[in-house]
Amino acid sequence: MKLVLTIAGRNILRHKGKSAVIGVILFTGAFLMTVGNGVISGMAAGIEKNIIGGFMGDLVLISDAQKSDNILLDMMGTAIEPVTSYKKIKEILAAQSYVRNFLPVGKNLAMVLDENSATPGFAYLIGVDFAEYRKMFPDNFAVIEGSYPARGERAVLFPDFARGEFYNFYNIWFVPEGGGVVKENLSKEALAAADTLPVSSSVVMLGMSSGINSTSDIRFPIRGIVRYRALNKIFGHFCLVDIESYRECLGYFTAADMAAQVPKEEKKLLGLEGADLDAMFGGEEMLVSGYKAAPRKIIAEKIAVKNSEDGVYNAVFIKLADGAAYKDAVARLNKALAEAGTGVHAITWNKASGPMGSMALIIKSALFLFVTLLFCVAVIIIVNTLTMSALERASEIGMMRAIGAHKTFIAGMFLGETAILSSLFGVGGILAGIAAVRVIPLLHITTANDMLQLLYGGNYFNPLLSLPGVALTVLQLLVVTIIAALYPMRVAGNITPLDAISRD
Amino acid sequence: MNIIEIKALRKDYALGNTIVPALRGVDLAVREGDFMSIIGPSGSGKTTLLNVIGCIDFATAGSVAVGGRDITSLSDRQITDIRLNKIGFIFQTFNLIPVLNIIENIEFPLLLMKKSAAEARKRADKLIEEVGLKEYAVHRPAELSGGQRQRVAIARALVTNPDIVLADEPTANLDSVTGASILELMRQMNEIEKTTFIFSTHDAAVLKYARRIVKIKDGLIEQDPVAA
Numbered sequence: 001m002k003l004v005l006t007i008a009g010r011n012i013l014r015h016k017g018k019s020a021v022i023g024v025i026l027f028t029g030a031f032l033m034t035v036g037n038g039v040i041s042g043m044a045a046g047i048e049k050n051i052i053g054g055f056m057g058d059l060v061l062i063s064d065a066q067k068s069d070n071i072l073l074d075m076m077g078t079a080i081e082p083v084t085s086y087k088k089i090k091e092i093l094a095a096q097s098y099v100r101n102f103l104p105v106g107k108n109l110a111m112v113l114d115e116n117s118a119t120p121g122f123a124y125l126i127g128v129d130f131a132e133y134r135k136m137f138p139d140n141f142a143v144i145e146g147s148y149p150a151r152g153e154r155a156v157l158f159p160d161f162a163r164g165e166f167y168n169f170y171n172i173w174f175v176p177e178g179g180g181v182v183k184e185n186l187s188k189e190a191l192a193a194a195d196t197l198p199v200s201s202s203v204v205m206l207g208m209s210s211g212i213n214s215t216s217d218i219r220f221p222i223r224g225i226v227r228y229r230a231l232n233k234i235f236g237h238f239c240l241v242d243i244e245s246y247r248e249c250l251g252y253f254t255a256a257d258m259a260a261q262v263p264k265e266e267k268k269l270l271g272l273e274g275a276d277l278d279a280m281f282g283g284e285e286m287l288v289s290g291y292k293a294a295p296r297k298i299i300a301e302k303i304a305v306k307n308s309e310d311g312v313y314n315a316v317f318i319k320l321a322d323g324a325a326y327k328d329a330v331a332r333l334n335k336a337l338a339e340a341g342t343g344v345h346a347i348t349w350n351k352a353s354g355p356m357g358s359m360a361l362i363i364k365s366a367l368f369l370f371v372t373l374l375f376c377v378a379v380i381i382i383v384n385t386l387t388m389s390a391l392e393r394a395s396e397i398g399m400m401r402a403i404g405a406h407k408t409f410i411a412g413m414f415l416g417e418t419a420i421l422s423s424l425f426g427v428g429g430i431l432a433g434i435a436a437v438r439v440i441p442l443l444h445i446t447t448a449n450d451m452l453q454l455l456y457g458g459n460y461f462n463p464l465l466s467l468p469g470v471a472l473t474v475l476q477l478l479v480v481t482i483i484a485a486l487y488p489m490r491v492a493g494n495i496t497p498l499d500a501i502s503r504d
Numbered sequence: 505m506n507i508i509e510i511k512a513l514r515k516d517y518a519l520g521n522t523i524v525p526a527l528r529g530v531d532l533a534v535r536e537g538d539f540m541s542i543i544g545p546s547g548s549g550k551t552t553l554l555n556v557i558g559c560i561d562f563a564t565a566g567s568v569a570v571g572g573r574d575i576t577s578l579s580d581r582q583i584t585d586i587r588l589n590k591i592g593f594i595f596q597t598f599n600l601i602p603v604l605n606i607i608e609n610i611e612f613p614l615l616l617m618k619k620s621a622a623e624a625r626k627r628a629d630k631l632i633e634e635v636g637l638k639e640y641a642v643h644r645p646a647e648l649s650g651g652q653r654q655r656v657a658i659a660r661a662l663v664t665n666p667d668i669v670l671a672d673e674p675t676a677n678l679d680s681v682t683g684a685s686i687l688e689l690m691r692q693m694n695e696i697e698k699t700t701f702i703f704s705t706h707d708a709a710v711l712k713y714a715r716r717i718v719k720i721k722d723g724l725i726e727q728d729p730v731a732a
Contacts, residue, residue, distance in 0.1 A: 396602065403661075
């Protein structure tokens with residue numbers, strides 16, 4: 001072994017030009033592989049942190065009647081089928097050991113109406129119980145203006161990205177109730193017209209649904225303006241609204257409807273839609289002096305808050321316990337849900353997030369393809385260079401064979417040369433790659449491009465290297481070394497002593 | 505005792521569709537410790553005969569026994585082992601390993617035999633002294649003259665104590681004085697190490713060193729004092 005490595009090492013120094021070519025390729029390959037793996041790891045970690053941890057969890061329950069799995073970013077705004085059995089679902093989810101947390105949500109598209117404009121804008125609505133939402137996603141956004149709504153409060157949390165878009169569309173700058181214009185949060189366009197900026201602290205939205213439901217236009221008081229900590233240009237299309245207003249907006253049964261036991265469709269049939277039945281029999285003014293009954297509306301809302309889970313949702317976001325496998329969790333959960341006749345089933349987050357989930361997979365695949373291509377190019381160049389080197393040294397190799405060197409010795413010599421070059425330049429490339437992966441996040445490289453944000457795994461380009469990632473690069477380098485050395489080893493091993501003599 | 509026995513040896517080369525016979529039925533026996541020269545004009549078949557004896561080339565027909573073992577039907581591994589353990593080579597163009605220094609070149613075959621580094625170095629030291637190049641031990645081949653390189657090749661050929669040393673035109677690339685000194689050295693080594701030497705040449709001046717001269721012409725032995 002020592003002899004093989006001695007000869008291999010000295011041959012590297014003897015053929016400095018060729019060694020440098022192979023070395024540069026190995027260095028570049030190892031560097032790009034390390035950074036590429038870092039980008040893939042960073043993206044995976046970013047997606048996990050930002051989408052799974054901050055937006056929708058690991059799994060999503062949707063109605064069996066739902067045709068498309070893509071419920072999050074359907075660009076056509078197709079209505080999401082309602083889920084009406086949440087109470088039953090809740091019991092099942094609570095009994096699953098691999099489920100860490102879950103949140104029922106309403107999710108659909110709404111038209112944003114403006115009295116001064118005939119053309120409506122659109123916004124995605126996510127209807128939630130604000131308190132439960134905060135428990136599920138405690139730090140996915142910051143309230144940059146206004147405040148977070150109280151439990152059961154009817155309000156909307158408007159994203160600042162959508163606010164900028166709607167300003168460009170309607171020329172209205174949304175601000176929270178009781179709040180004013182905060183100059184540092186103005187978009188470039190709004191800042192240019194800061195002195196005469198038309199503002200509004202509420203927004204009228206009309207739900208877009210399908211089937212038998214009748215949607216309603218609801219005026220939502222704006223409680224706060226939020227900015228997502230990551231992927232703000234993607235998540236910033238979603239307005240968080242209280243679940244009861246959401247249901248009213250989409251024409252679903254609300255919890256108050258359920259409490260009153262008068263289905264909305266029946267009210268409609270009776271022509272009593274929007275009517276206050278109690279008011280027909282008397283108001284507060286009819287009560288005897290000194291006796292104060294709670295207004296009907298307040299009672300209904302209190303019931304609604306208490307029993308908000310009675311109403312309709314569109315999906316349930318689920319976070320799994322650490323270490324739970326998706327495939328197993330989906331199978332077990334779907335079995336339990338089907339047995340209980342809930343009419344819903346579980347899908348993974350990347351199916352539910354449609355193009356966003358697919359794009360992450362496409363970017364990952366593209367990077368993998370890039371690294372594989374890099375391998376192939378590196379292997380081809382190294383194979384050619386080493387094969388040329390073997391043929392140029394045919395006389396020397398043939399002489400070694402003549403005086404008793406076995407084919408394995410000659411092959412070992414070439415493997416040794418490649419291994420030494422890989423060790424020096426490859427490890428150098430890996431170390432440089434590790435340094436680059438560490439330095440890149442410090443540069444706070446940002447992008448305004450939605451897809452690049454996915455690649456970045458967040459608002460900043462944040463490649464991440466784990467020990468398995470480095471081990472993967474070392475393994476890839478090892479594979480390149482062995483594959484690149486195989487053919488030249490074979491060529492060199494097949495050189496005969498006669499070749500040495502006939503070439504003299 | 506015969507160290508080499510060749511019977512009815514034929515060697516043909518294919519040149520396109522034409523078969524060119526290089527050896528056309530050679531019978532030869534070489535005694536242990538012989539110092540023998542094979543002479544003949546260019547293209548007579550002397551290099552081919554040496555290559556077949558040295559297990560570098562293969563016979564088309566006939567038998568070749570080295571040290572009593574028929575080498576015509578052995579595997580590559582077995583043939584390589586015979587070259588390593590039984591035969592030493594001296595080439596016309598010296599053929600030293602350029603990246604190894606002189607002492608490393610000499611001990612190289614011993615390291616291939618898996619001898620310990622210390623044992624290999626001890627034997628190489630002895631040989632380098634015998635060929636008079638001790639002061640060049642750590643020099644690279646490129647730093648030596650042709651005659652000095654051929655001395656190194658002789659030391660390397662002898663380092664494994666082979667049964668036979670084969671030298672193909674060992675003085676062809678040397679001036680006459682250096683060539684004579686190389687042949688003198690080979691003869692000394694033949695006497696000291698008792699190794700059988702077979703060398704090819706077409707230089708008449710070389711013949712005075714040989715104890716036995718075999719003449720070959722057109723692939724056939726034309727004159728062999730032993731056979732006669």
